Amino acid sequence: MKQTRLIFLVLLAALTLAACGPAATPATEPPAATEPPAAPATEPPAATEPPAATEAPMEPVAFKIAVMPILDNLPMYVAEAEGLFAKYGVTVEFVPVASAPERDQLVAAGQADGMINETLSTMFFNRETVQMQVVRFGLVPAAGSGHFFILASAQSGITTPDGLKGVEIGVSQGTIIEYMTERVLTAEGLAADEIKTIAVPKIPDRMALLASGEISAAVMPDPLAALAVQQGAVIVTDDSQYPQYGQSVYSFRKDFINAHPEALKGFLAAVEEATALINADPAKYNNLLADKQLVPQPLIGSYQLPLYPAAGIPSEADWADMLEWAKSKGLLDVDVSYADSVTDAYLP
Numbered sequence: 037m038k039q040t041r042l043i044f045l046v047l048l049a050a051l052t053l054a055a056c057g058p059a060a061t062p063a064t065e066p067p068a069a070t071e072p073p074a075a076p077a078t079e080p081p082a083a084t085e086p087p088a089a090t091e092a093p094m095e096p097v098a099f100k101i102a103v104m105p106i107l108d109n110l111p112m113y114v115a116e117a118e119g120l121f122a123k124y125g126v127t128v129e130f131v132p133v134a135s136a137p138e139r140d141q142l143v144a145a146g147q148a149d150g151m152i153n154e155t156l157s158t159m160f161f162n163r164e165t166v167q168m169q170v171v172r173f174g175l176v177p178a179a180g181s182g183h184f185f186i187l188a189s190a191q192s193g194i195t196t197p198d199g200l201k202g203v204e205i206g207v208s209q210g211t212i213i214e215y216m217t218e219r220v221l222t223a224e225g226l227a228a229d230e231i232k233t234i235a236v237p238k239i240p241d242r243m244a245l246l247a248s249g250e251i252s253a254a255v256m257p258d259p260l261a262a263l264a265v266q267q268g269a270v271i272v273t274d275d276s277q278y279p280q281y282g283q284s285v286y287s288f289r290k291d292f293i294n295a296h297p298e299a300l301k302g303f304l305a306a307v308e309e310a311t312a313l314i315n316a317d318p319a320k321y322n323n324l325l326a327d328k329q330l331v332p333q334p335l336i337g338s339y340q341l342p343l344y345p346a347a348g349i350p351s352e353a354d355w356a357d358m359l360e361w362a363k364s365k366g367l368l369d370v371d372v373s374y375a376d377s378v379t380d381a382y383l384p
Contacts, residue, residue, distance in 0.1 A: 097299035099128045102139045102148035105329050107259060108174040108284045109152060111344055113328055114321060115310035124302030136211070143168070143289060150288035154212040155350055155358050158287050159372045166290055170378040172304055173345045174284035181342040182274030183282035184216050185261035190268035191249035197224035197273050206236035206245060206254035213255050215361050216281045223278055259339050263332045280354045297382065304347070305384040311344045347383040 103109050112128065115121050121128050131148050133139040140157060142148045144167075152174040161168040177183040186205065188194035194203065200221065207214045214233055221231050234251065236242045239260060245251040247267055256264055265271060275282035286307075293300055314321060318341040325331040331339050355374040362368040 094125075096122075096125050096127045097296045097302075099126055099150065099299075099303060100148045101128060101130055102133050102142045102151040103130045104133055104136070104139060104152075106152070106257065106284075107330050107342070109328070110314060110321065110325070110330060110341075111307050111310040113324055113330075114314055115306040117324060118310060118313065120306035120309050121303070124306045126299050126302050126306070128303070146289070149292040150286060152284050153287050154284050155355055155378075156212055156215065156362060156367075158285070158377055159359060159362060159368060161287075162372050162377050163368060163370055166373070166376045168287045168377070169290055169293055170285045170287050170349060171293075171300065171380075171382050172286040172307065173348050173350070174286055175342065176284075176345040176348075177275040177279040177282040178343050178345075179276055182258060182261075182276035183284070183342070184213060184255055184257055185274040186217060186220065186253060186255050186272045187246060187261060187264055187269040188253045188272050189246050189249045189251065190270065192252040192270075194252060194272060195270055197221055197226060200253055200272060201226060201230040202232055203252050204232045204234040206242045206251045207233045208237045209233065209235045210365065210367055212282070212284075213257075214365075215358065216275055216278075217255050218361070219281045219357075220273060220275055220278050224273055258342065259331045259335055262335055262339060266334065280351075280357070283350055283354070285350065293382070300382045301384070304382055308347055308384050311346065314341065314344055347380075349378050349380045349383075352378075 101112065112130070116128060131142060133142060136153070136157065139151050139153065143151055144161070155170060158168045158170050175183055186200070188199070194200060205217060207217055217233060218231055222228065236245060236251070236254065239256065242254040242256065243260065243264060246254045246264060246269055253272065261271070288300065322336060326333065326336050352374045355378060359368065359372060
């Protein structure tokens with residue numbers, strides 16, 4: 037009984053102490069963590085390809101052309117002056133030469149890529165391996181517009197082809213000038229043994245000998261033929277009725293063509309446009325003729341330019357005739373392939 041009372045008193049004391057202490061603050065849960073407001077759902081941005089690397093513009097292909105002071109070159113000079121080479125993505129450097137042998141040596145040494153020559157020259161290059169290809173006509177005789185002229189001195193009294201029978205004619209032997217002379221005079225009715233030529237390789241010498249009467253006849257390219265006529269020479273005949281005998285051509289090294297076929301197409305497209313410009317308004321380029329010394333000064337303003345040919349190449353028959361003549365003269369002793377040496381693949 038005493039023990040029960042003792043427990044009661046202890047409990048009463050404990051309750052009394054609790055009632056006298058500060059009121060207890062109700063325990064609270066920490067605020068619930070809140071999710072940040074959800075962003076509206078959006079499609080992820082589409083994956084984009086990185087910008088393509090821009091290729092650096094290609095450098096224009098540079099052409100080196102060996103040039104003699106001849107009228108055949110005018111379309112190239114006009115193409116340069118009119119910005120046509122730049123239009124087609126090529127640049128052209130003209131390398132002046134004084135003679136055909138110098139021109140050919142420069143090209144053979146790789147110091148020039150191309151030239152205006154004649155098919156005979158290309159045959160010589162290709163007698164063993166194909167080194168050159170003809171890609172276009174340069175200048176082609178046409179009615180009223182000869183390329184080479186057979187002239188007689190004023191003192192000779194010769195005015196017709198018949199008057200040249202047995203007369204020595206000054207030519208550059210082993211060249212297109214000798215070839216044209218023999219072929220044209222044969223076509224005019226002379227027999228082979230009636231045609232006589234003498235070697236006078238330099239044009240100024242031919243001009244001087246003809247003017248003095250020391251030779252009775254000579255063959256000259258235009259416009260020097262026109263100057264000789266102005267000085268008293270007489271036109272006996274020319275190649276205007278025989279265009280197959282007086283053609284010049286554009287020829288390029290085969291390794292250059294293989295390396296730059298598209299550039300060559302651009303070059304020839306520029307030449308084609310320049311040709312059309314010249315034929316449409318020849319007088320426009322009188323100053324260029326003078327600047328490039330393509331026409332003698334006394335003829336500037338009065339000389340009538342020939343009609344320049346549209347894109348084309350010599351025929352296989354023309355090639356075969358030149359080849360046969362060269363072999364008959366002992367200049368060649370092999371057949372040089374037309375198919376390998378002449379191509380129209382790059383013409384516009």
